[in-house]
Amino acid sequence: MTQKKSIAISACLLGHKVRYEGAHQGNKIIIQRLVDRFNITAVCPEVEIGLGGCPRIEAVVGSLFLDSLLGVPREKIELHQQGTKIDLLTSIHPVTDLIEQMNTYAQMFLSSHKISGMILKDKSPGCGVANCKQWNAAGEMQHNGTGIFAATLTKLKPDLPMLQSNLVSKVNDLDDFIQKVTDYEY
Numbered sequence: 578m579t580q581k582k583s584i585a586i587s588a589c590l591l592g593h594k595v596r597y598e599g600a601h602q603g604n605k606i607i608i609q610r611l612v613d614r615f616n617i618t619a620v621c622p623e624v625e626i627g628l629g630g631c632p633r634i635e636a637v638v639g640s641l642f643l644d645s646l647l648g649v650p651r652e653k654i655e656l657h658q659q660g661t662k663i664d665l666l667t668s669i670h671p672v673t674d675l676i677e678q679m680n681t682y683a684q685m686f687l688s689s690h691k692i693s694g695m696i697l698k699d700k701s702p703g704c705g706v707a708n709c710k711q712w713n714a715a716g717e718m719q720h721n722g723t724g725i726f727a728a729t730l731t732k733l734k735p736d737l738p739m740l741q742s743n744l745v746s747k748v749n750d751l752d753d754f755i756q757k758v759t760d761y762e763y
Contacts, residue, residue: 581616582758583691587698588619590742595621602698606745611696615758618690622703622726623654625686626678654702658711658719676725679703683729694738694758696745697727706741737761 588595592603611617654675657663663676697704705724713719723731730737738757744750 581614582693582761583616583618584611584694584696584758585618585620585686585690585692586611586696587701587704587742588621588624589698590696591617591619593619593621595624602742604742604745606751607696607742610751610755614755615693618692620686620695622679622682622686623701626675626682628654628675657714658722659714663711663722663725679725680729683726684733687730687733691763692737693761693763694740694754695730696740696742696754697724699741699743703727706739708741708743 586607587602589602590604590607592601592608594601596602697706699705699708700710701724702709703724703726706727707723708721709724711719711722727739731739738754738761740750740754
């Protein structure tokens with residue numbers, strides 16, 4: 578019998594209320610198509626670096642324990658770019674740059690989880706694969722970029738299959754992701 582591969586999915590997409598405003602973005606397609614096929618690890622890097630006000634928690638699909646300890650809603654974070662430097666800043670004063678914490682967490686996550694793919698929340702300054710708003714010093718939106726967690730994962734494991742959540746409903750994109758995960762050699 579072949580052992581199921583493991584994938585990580587943004588916790589908010591699995592129905593956990595970890596978003597900055599205390600909501601979730603539960604995605605039925607993800608649950609219907611992937612939960613029986615793969616071992617799932619829920620991840621919310623923003624909470625894991627302390628923005629949710631809780632200690633590190635291993636999440637599982639359907640965990641009620643996770644939602645009860647998170648301390649969300651929480652402050653929003655944003656990507657800011659000055660020249661070639663990108664910062665991950667809190668939105669409440671005092672403004673704090675969280676880039677080092679996010680990079681460290683991404684490294685730790687990869688070293689402690691044997692995963693063959695990830696589905697990450699689009700537009701998230703932590704998780705977004707390609708469509709995260711980046712702001713300049715004047716507070717104007719410059720362009721879309723990649724969230725810090727996703728960027729660090731891509732740098733460390735460039736071949737790791739990743740799919741941003743807004744593409745899950747596109748059958749071909751999801752089927753392509755599933756095939757890449759199946760073929761991925763950890």
